[in-house]
Amino acid sequence: MIFLSQHIKVLVKGTIKATAQQPACKECQTSCQSACKTSCTVGNQVCQNR
């Protein structure tokens, strides 16, 4: 849901903290096994369970 108000527009509803209570299954791709091998980004990996 995106809602508008006078000063703030929500573009992305973050869920990072909400997932802190669940253990990481670590089924998603290891970042260095994708395209980089030298300067990892982890935030662009895709969750295998959603």
Add this chain to the structure above:
Amino acid sequence: MHVFRFRGKILTLDPITGTLLEVDELAGEVLKLWPHMTPAGVSEALSLRFSAHDVARAMGEVEELVSLGLLDAIMPPEPTYSAADLCQVKALCLHVAHDCNLRCRYCFAGTGDFGLERGMMDEATGRAAIDFLLRSSGARKHLEVDFFGGEPLLNFDVVRRIVAYAEEHAPKWGKLIRFTLTTNATLLDEVTTQYLNDKQIAVVLSLDGRQAVNDRMRPFAGDAGSYTSVSAAILRFVKSRGGKNYYVRGTYTAHNLDFATDIRHLYDLGLRELSVEPVVGGAGESYQLTRDHLPTLVQEYERLADLYLTKQEEGDPFNLFHFNMATYGGPCFGKRVSGCGAGCDYLAVTPLGELYPCHQFVGQKDFAMGTVFTGVKAPDLAREFSRANLYRKPECMQCFAKFFCSGGCHAHAYHSNGTILKPDALHCELQRKRVECALGISAIRNVQ
């Protein structure tokens, strides 16, 4: 709260929840102060620029977002790690060839040998590596093997034998192994191409962009440039698999600070799955990136973001690995805290079967962790890497990008600062800019 500008918009990232906002000038100022002050304090601090009424309204919106759980100033507690976490290997970087037919001037692998003897992995060692992975992966079902080097296609027959062995044995363990292969594309003939396509192996192809840029840093062993043959081979290969399941990966250095032009060049060749990375190391070399380059590099990432959005608007987009920030379906908190997994989930294997925390530590004896035959025999090192999460890195805990880069590269950190717990400052700056661009792109796409 991280407030930043992108293409005329004021955006705010809540680093802890990942919520992304577009705000006006007032809300941006309120959000900068909100975690640290009471509402009255915020109102007083902004009283010279904004009316108390307007500040109160903006504060009300912030508080509404807090009540919805979309903004949060408090980090969750550090996850606890069990013994099982320490030994569940998920991914192997198999160095099937410690040799290469190129002599790339920036090669962190010492032009293929990693400071060790040049040599090839034999089939028995490859099989042992697969056995090690299967028995060490605990409950994890999705496993990964990257064929790496040197140039892995110098040892193509063993690659095929390892894949066949893995395909035979992984189902017995209830595992799925996904293969990737990182290649300089010089040996991609018809037979190799057909095989990689038949097996649906994801391929990372190395090409730095324009001919002069590429050939300066990526010559053959005899010093001739590699661009002409490599670019032709890559185009043939990408066409053969319908433009899917590949990345063309370039490295930029101090010699091509205008690397967005190199991405544009790759795009003009017809390539659409792209990645570009800053060179690592090179102390004292003319290609080394330094802090003096930072203002230019920051502008260049903005130019790259413009190109990305322009091509998207024109209806013929390309994918850039680092801009592909999965803000909705991205990894969970536990993954974002623990980072790349080197030395724990992810290990590199030399041609002789020796284990290292990752490909960038190979050959450094202090980081030897055992072999695929004996298993991990350095429990202290494994524990050190498994606990090297965001909470142990003071610089990261202060950084807005911590849940996107997840603490950065352990090897960069170690090689820059002598510890895996202190990230390389220059690469942090570049990472922060990349994250801002990725989030900005996400914001523009969201509004569209």
